[in-house]
Amino acid sequence: MNREQLGEISRKYGALIVLILMVVINAIVTPNFLHINTMWNILIQAFSVIVISMGMTLVIATGGIDISVGSTMALASIIFAKLLIEYEMSFGVSLLAALFASCIFGAFNGILIGVFDFQPIVASLILMISGRGIAQQFNNGVVISFYGNKYSAIGTYRIGGVVPIQIVFILLVVLAAAFIVKKTNFGLYVQAIGDNKTASKLMGLRTTLVLVGIYVLCAFLAGFAASLETLRMCSADPNNIGLNVELDCIAAVAIGGTSMSGGRAVVWGTLVGALVMQLITTMMNMNNIFYAYALVIKSVIIIIALYLQKEKES
């Protein structure tokens, strides 16, 4: 194997190599790491980031970015809890309302970006800042809790008493994202727009529609993740839910190998990236490493992952 082939492998599987390393290191240093419950916990904690980063992968594949997903989570969470708990509306209606509100946020981003040609980071900055405020004023910034309520068991439900419900949704969302990217026209358009928007327009692709759709999808996933998180925690805290989640999602996408300038969407890479991010956090927590150090170590691992898959300049 020569140097170039080695480079090719590290470019393609850099994220995976880091993930395997993280698992091996954890297996050695972290007590009880290889226990099945530890695994479930890691996945449950990674749930939001995995689900939202699937949307983020597609957004970034178009050459865009959405930094408002944290605020969208706050909005969905508070609307869901408010309707379900305070107004005692049905579960279905509350969930739909939360998802619908999220989609409105997504449409706002998408229209600014797709129709009015705003820069994605600026467009989504608007809702990143104001969205959480909007969410907070729904309940005057007060947390809605519902411990011991009839809904409080849903979020911790385990299928057959074993598999946490989050795992099922992670599987569904990742498979759906992979399907969209690999098998659908929409997925192809997304990547084409990110790779060459001008050419995409000239060949008659409805770039505006695709862009609006992709931001709506991303916000929808944020709303969905927020709803399930709300159920798991039995509380809706618009001040804290999804705080900084956009950064973890973007990091997951970057580690996973999707180019920040758009183009090919690497869905499995994002999944690996999200798991890497979570494993780092878990390792720090379970080994009682001081939080400030944890952040530094996190960034070092991100740098390693990005370095491994750096395209050779040509």
Add this chain to the structure above:
Amino acid sequence: MGNEYILEMKGISKSFSSVKVLHEVDFRIKKGEVHALMGENGAGKSTLIKILTGIYSRDGGTILFDGKEIHPADALEAQKAGISTIYQEISLIGQLSVAENIYIGREIKKHGAIDWKAINEKSRELLAGLGLDIDVTKVLSSYGTAIQQMVAIARSILIDAKLVIMDEATSSLDDDEVKILFNIIRKLKAQGISVLFISHRLPEIFEIADSLTVLKDGSLVGEYRTADLTRKELVSKMIGHDAENIVEVKRTYRKVSGEEYLKVSDIQSGIKLKGLNLTIHRGEIVGLAGLLGAGRTELARVIFGIDRKDKGEIWIDGKPVEFKLPAHAIGHGLAFCSEDRKVEGIIPNLTIAENISIANMKEVSRFGVIHHAKQRAVAKEYIEKIRIKTTGTDQKIKNLSGGNQQKVILARWLSMKPDFIILDEPTRGIDVGAKKEIEDLIREISAEGISVLLISSEFEELIRNCDRVEVLRDGKNAGCLRGEEITENNIMSLIATGKVETGGGQSE
């Protein structure tokens, strides 16, 4: 004796992910000669140059430069060895002065401070030696490309370059500027500096090069003295088959009997289009001739719904149409192959199969789900039909040569079964072999009933292919030529004066 050559590359091989792009190529340049490196796109010219200048590493072979073996690991090392490269795009710093650009990195100092007076003085002398008298204290970007190139050459003289590589250096120069550049090349030669010259323009090669090396498909074809070759012989060595057809084919005039397909009347838009008319019949190939800025591309963009018109009307099959988006035009059976393949054509990281089918996904999908086998089958059909040279349907389009990329784009449009296709400079920057194939294809599709609007700056291309040529001049129609009237002379006079010299031919 053994030192007759400044550069001797022997047995150079290079592969990119198992595709061999150079097969043990030998290449050498004598001291003080101008040597041209010739070959179609994809022949391996640029790979060879990049190995020489340290941008790529080589898999095998040796490089002797000035008698010593070198292993340049990057451009700087190659430069230190005495190899200087002048690119088509200037790689100097536009915001610095001419003198600063020449002396950056080797400033003359006096009492520890930069001696600007000396630098300016010496820069002036250096440029004067090249026959260039300009104000060296002005910023570089205030001068045109030609002068910027000469500044780059002056810099390479200063850094004691023994070999100056000019990679398509003339492609953005006009005739007068090329003349000045050639004078400078002759001066370099007189100083014993060798020049490696790369250009697509054959007349330039025959004017300036002492000898040349031809590459084809990554292998050496041969090394020749320029004086021993005719132009036709050179072309046939480059494309590897008889070049007769390329140079000589003259289109026989067809009287197109098809009914009127497209009619454009009095199109005005901005300052570029000042009332243009155009008619195209079914199956007709109509050429658009004119200088840059005459309104050719601009007219095409208005017809296709990319740009807005201020005034005027467009009819298709006798019905007025109004396209606000390319998608609308495409829905009416129009296709538009842009002159800027990189920016407006290819989706670089998608595969050939995806690039071909992407604008027409309904053919290869059901309920929005892609049928990959069908997608590949469509691609295969076109790869065979128009001879796209590729390792397979799943190769990324960005890894193809320019000519093959263009064929993929054409396949994309043709797969949509258009009634009318606009081709804007379809063979620009494409090697001779692919160019001929694309021209053949254009005539083929017109025989199938597709109308073609062919925009080209190359008169021979228009003469070879068009039933009619509409000449534009300054945003207006200058005149129309048919069949036998389409000659270089007539097109030129229409562009220059708006009249045909020997009567007739004026129409509309």
